[in-house]
Amino acid sequence: MRKTTRRDIFKFAAGSAAGLVFTPAPWRLITDTALWSENWPGIPRPARGQTRTRFTHCALCSAGCAVRARCVNDQPVSLSGLAGSPLCAFGLAGHQLPYHTGRVKTGAIEEALAAIAQRRSHDAVAVLDLRPGRTASWTYRRAMAALPRGFYLAAQSAIPAVNLDQVRTLLSFGAPVLDGWGTPSTVLAARSHFRLIQAEPLESHTAMLADLWLPLRKGSEQALALGIAHVLMQEQNAGASFPAEATAYSPARTAQLTGLPEAQIVSVARELAPGGALVLASQEWPEILQLNRLLGSVAHTIVGRRETPVPASWKKAAPVTAIEAVPDGSIGVLLIDESVCDGYLPWNAIEPKLAPAPLVVTFASSRAGYGRYARFTLPTAVYPEMTDDIPPALDSAAATFRLATPLVAAPAGAVEPARFIAQLAGLPPADALRERTDAIQSSGRGVLRTYADGKSIPVKGVKPDDFWKVLNEGGCWVDAPDPVEPPASACQSSSAAVVAMTWEMRLARGPMSPLLSKLYEESNLRVRL
Amino acid sequence: MTGKRYGMSIDIDRCTGCGACMVACAVENNVPPAPEGATDRKGITWMRVFPVDNGRDGPDRKSVFVPMLCQQCGQDAPCVSVCPQQAVQVDPATGIVGQMPERCLGCRYCMAACPYHARYFNWWDPAWPAGMEKTLNPNVAPRMRGVVEKCNFCHGRWHAAKERAVGRGAREIDPADYVPACVEACPTAAIRFGDLNDPRSPVAQAAQQSGSFRLLEKLGTEPKIYYHSAREWVREIGRAPAGKEQVHG
Numbered sequence: 001m002r003k004t005t006r007r008d009i010f011k012f013a014a015g016s017a018a019g020l021v022f023t024p025a026p027w028r029l030i031t032d033t034a035l036w037s038e039n040w041p042g043i044p045r046p047a048r049g050q051t052r053t054r055f056t057h058c059a060l061c062s063a064g065c066a067v068r069a070r071c072v073n074d075q076p077v078s079l080s081g082l083a084g085s086p087l088c089a090f091g092l093a094g095h096q097l098p099y100h101t102g103r104v105k106t107g108a109i110e111e112a113l114a115a116i117a118q119r120r121s122h123d124a125v126a127v128l129d130l131r132p133g134r135t136a137s138w139t140y141r142r143a144m145a146a147l148p149r150g151f152y153l154a155a156q157s158a159i160p161a162v163n164l165d166q167v168r169t170l171l172s173f174g175a176p177v178l179d180g181w182g183t184p185s186t187v188l189a190a191r192s193h194f195r196l197i198q199a200e201p202l203e204s205h206t207a208m209l210a211d212l213w214l215p216l217r218k219g220s221e222q223a224l225a226l227g228i229a230h231v232l233m234q235e236q237n238a239g240a241s242f243p244a245e246a247t248a249y250s251p252a253r254t255a256q257l258t259g260l261p262e263a264q265i266v267s268v269a270r271e272l273a274p275g276g277a278l279v280l281a282s283q284e285w286p287e288i289l290q291l292n293r294l295l296g297s298v299a300h301t302i303v304g305r306r307e308t309p310v311p312a313s314w315k316k317a318a319p320v321t322a323i324e325a326v327p328d329g330s331i332g333v334l335l336i337d338e339s340v341c342d343g344y345l346p347w348n349a350i351e352p353k354l355a356p357a358p359l360v361v362t363f364a365s366s367r368a369g370y371g372r373y374a375r376f377t378l379p380t381a382v383y384p385e386m387t388d389d390i391p392p393a394l395d396s397a398a399a400t401f402r403l404a405t406p407l408v409a410a411p412a413g414a415v416e417p418a419r420f421i422a423q424l425a426g427l428p429p430a431d432a433l434r435e436r437t438d439a440i441q442s443s444g445r446g447v448l449r450t451y452a453d454g455k456s457i458p459v460k461g462v463k464p465d466d467f468w469k470v471l472n473e474g475g476c477w478v479d480a481p482d483p484v485e486p487p488a489s490a491c492q493s494s495s496a497a498v499v500a501m502t503w504e505m506r507l508a509r510g511p512m513s514p515l516l517s518k519l520y521e522e523s524n525l526r527v528r529l
Numbered sequence: 530m531t532g533k534r535y536g537m538s539i540d541i542d543r544c545t546g547c548g549a550c551m552v553a554c555a556v557e558n559n560v561p562p563a564p565e566g567a568t569d570r571k572g573i574t575w576m577r578v579f580p581v582d583n584g585r586d587g588p589d590r591k592s593v594f595v596p597m598l599c600q601q602c603g604q605d606a607p608c609v610s611v612c613p614q615q616a617v618q619v620d621p622a623t624g625i626v627g628q629m630p631e632r633c634l635g636c637r638y639c640m641a642a643c644p645y646h647a648r649y650f651n652w653w654d655p656a657w658p659a660g661m662e663k664t665l666n667p668n669v670a671p672r673m674r675g676v677v678e679k680c681n682f683c684h685g686r687w688h689a690a691k692e693r694a695v696g697r698g699a700r701e702i703d704p705a706d707y708v709p710a711c712v713e714a715c716p717t718a719a720i721r722f723g724d725l726n727d728p729r730s731p732v733a734q735a736a737q738q739s740g741s742f743r744l745l746e747k748l749g750t751e752p753k754i755y756y757h758s759a760r761e762w763v764r765e766i767g768r769a770p771a772g773k774e775q776v777h778g
Contacts, residue, residue: 034631042654046665075663086716089548099661184716208592514562519548521563522572
C-alpha cells in the first residue's frame with residue numbers, strides 16, 4: 001500500500017475546497033448567514049397577525065383630524081388621514097407617543113390627593129385647562145363651582161371661529177398659517193382663494209410659502225399693525241375705535257421702526273382695505289384685534305359659533321376667569337391639565353396669583369411643561385390611549401363633536417384628570433362624555449358623519465345608543481347652520497382666535513414621537529427651538 | 530414581464546415642506562429614529578425635504594422645498610454597476626431599483642456613486658425606544674447594522690398589492706392598491722405615483738408637462754422622478770449647470 005504523504009493531504013484538502021465550491025453548501029451557508037444576521041437578537045422583529053382598520057380622531061391639536069389606523073393584533077402600526085383630510089407629520093407618528101422615553105409613567109397620586117385635601121379647606125383652588133371647550137372642561141367648571149373658592153382658568157378664553165372661505169387677504173404676524181395652524185385640509189383647500197402676507201423677522205415655513213414676506217425687525221410687529229391702521233384711518237376716515245396712538249405711526253415712522261419700505265407699508269394697508277381681510281398673530285397683541293375690527297373682519301372672517309349642546313344641569317358651572325381677574329397671592333392649589341395642549345399661560349402671569357408655598361399639581365405625560373414648577377406631576381394617558389372629545393377646530397364655523405377613542409390601552413397608574421378633579425370636588429360619578437353625547441342627540445341638531453362608509457345621517461333619526469356607538473367608532477357630529485346670526489359681540493370677546501401656537505411651541509411642552517428626529521436631527525428641514 | 534416603469538412626479542410649487550412624507554416613509558419602512566450621535570449626515574431619511582433658495586437676499590429672496598429620494602435611475606443606474614455583491618438590481622418588471630440588504634457587505638461604493646446622495650448607511654443596529662417596536666410594520670423587515678438602504682417605492686406595499694391582485698385572480702395590480710406612503714401622506718397632493726409607461730396615468734402626463742424636469746438630467750442616469758415647477762430658477766437648480774454653486778440649503 002502506498003504511503004500517504006504530506007503532499008497527498010494538501011492535494012486532498014485543495015481538491016475538497018475546489019469541489020465544495022461546486023456544491024450548494026457554501027452558497028447556502030452565505031444565505032443562511034445573511035438571514036441570521038438580519039434576524040439576530042439585536043434586530044427587532046415586527047409582530048404579525050390579523051390586520052384591521054379602525055377610525056378615530058387625532059387629539060394632538062384641536063384640528064382633530066379624522067384618523068384611519070391600521071392595526072395588527074389591535075396594535076396600531078400606521079396612521080393615515082382620510083381622502084381630502086390629510087394628517088400632518090406629527091399626527092402620522094402619533095401612535096408612537098406612548099413609547100416616548102421621556103414619558104412620565106408614575107406619580108405620587110395618593111400623596112397628591114392628601115396634600116390637596118389638606119389645603120383645599122382654607123385655600124382657593126384653581127384649575128388651568130390648556131384645551132378649553134371639551135367635556136372635561138365642563139367637568140372642571142362644575143367642580144370649581146362646587147368648591148367654595150374655585151377658579152376655572154383657561155389658556156384661551158371664548159374662542160370664535162375663522163371663516164377661511166371669506167378671507168381674501170390674510171396678514172399674519174408670525175402665525176404659522178401654513179405650518180400647523182388650523183385644520184390642514186381646510187387651510188390648504190382655502191389657500192388658493194386668499195393672498196397671504198407674512199410679517200415675520202425670520203424666514204419661517206409660512207414666510208417661505210407666503211405670497212409676500214415682510215422681513216420686519218424683531219419686536220416691531222405692533223408698530224407695523226399701528227402703521228397699517230394709520231394708513232387705513234387716513235385713507236378711509238374710519239377708525240374711531242382705534243387707539244389714538246395709531247396717529248403717531250405714520251408710514252415714515254413705521255418704516256423706521258420696522259425696517260420695511262414706506263411704500264410697502266402703504267401698499268399692504270391698501271391690499272387689506274377692500275374687505276375679506278383677516279389678521280392673525282403668534283401672540284396676543286391687542287392691536288391685532290383692533291386691526292381686525294378696523295378692517296371689518298369681526299363677524300365676517302372672524303365669526304361666532306354655536307356652542308355644542310351640554311346637559312342643562314351643567315349650566316351651573318363656574319365661569320371662565322381671566323388670569324388677570326384672579327387676586328394676587330390667592331391660589332393655594334393649582335391643578336393644571338396638561339394632558340392635551342392648545343395654548344398656555346406664561347408662568348410669569350400665573351406666579352403672582354399663587355399663595356405663598358402653593359401646591360401645584362400638573363396632569364401631564366411629560367415634565368417639559370409646567371412640570372418644572374409643580375410639586376406633583378401625575379401621569380396621564382397620551383393620544384392614542386386617551387378617551388377625550390376634541391373641541392371644534394378654529395377654522396370650523398359649525399360646532400362639532402368628535403371623540404379621540406383609545407387605540408391602545410393606557411398604562412396602569414395613568415390618571416384621568418377630569419375624573420380626579422370631579423372626585424375631589426365631590427361631583428357624582430358619571431360618564432360625562434356619554435351624558436353630553438345624549439344631550440347632543442336629544443337636541444336633534446346637525447348630522448352624524450361616519451368615515452368608514454362616508455355617510456352623513458341627520459341626527460334626528462339616530463337612536464342615542466347608535467349615536468354613541470358611531471361616535472366611538474370614529475364618527476363626527478356636525479352642527480346645522482345657525483339660523484340666527486350670532487351677535488358681533490360673540491366674536492369680539494377675545495383676540496384668542498387670532499393667536500396661533502407654532503409646532504415648536506407645542507413640541508416644547510410635551511413628548512413627540514421619537515421618529516420626528518427625521519424632521520429635527522436627521523435633516524435640516526426644521527430647527528428645534 | 531408586465532413592462533411597467535413606476536415613477537413619481539413631484540410638484541415643487543405645491544410642496545409646503547411639512548415633512549409628512551418623511552415621517553410616513555419612516556413609519557412605513559421601519560426606519561428607526563435617530564440614535565444618540567446621529568447627524569443629518571448619518572441619519573436615515575429615505576425621503577428628505579430640502580429647503581432651497583435662489584441665493585438672493587431681501588425682497589428678491591425666494592425659497593422652495595425639494596423632496597429628495599432615490600431617483601430610481603434607469604437600467605444603467607450608477608449604484609447597480611458599482612455594487613460588487615449584486616445587492617442592487619433594477620427589477621425589469623417594475624423598473625424599481627431594489628436594494629437587497631442580505632447581499633450588501635457595506636462597502637458603500639453605491640453611496641459614493643449615487644449622484645443624488647439618496648442612499649443611507651446603517652451606522653447602528655436598528656433600535657426603537659422600549660415598546661415602540663410593537664408599532665413596526667410587519668410587511669417590512671428592519672435592516673441590520675452595516676448595510677446600505679434607500680427608497681424602494683414601498684416595496685412592501687407592492688407585494689401586498691400583488692397579493693391582492695392574485696387574490697382577485699387578476700394579473701395586473703390595481704393602481705389604487707399600490708401607492709407609496711409618501712404619496713398617500715402628502716397633504717397637498719404634490720407627489721404623484723404611477724406607471725410611466727401608461728400614457729393615461731397622471732404621472733406619465735405630468736412627466737410630459739411643461740415645466741417638468743429631472744435632477745441632473747445631463748448625467749444620463751434616466752431618473753424616474755420628475756419634478757415640476759413653473760419657476761425657471763427652480764428648474765435651473767434641478768439642472769445644476771456646471772461651475773455654479775446652486776443650492777443654499
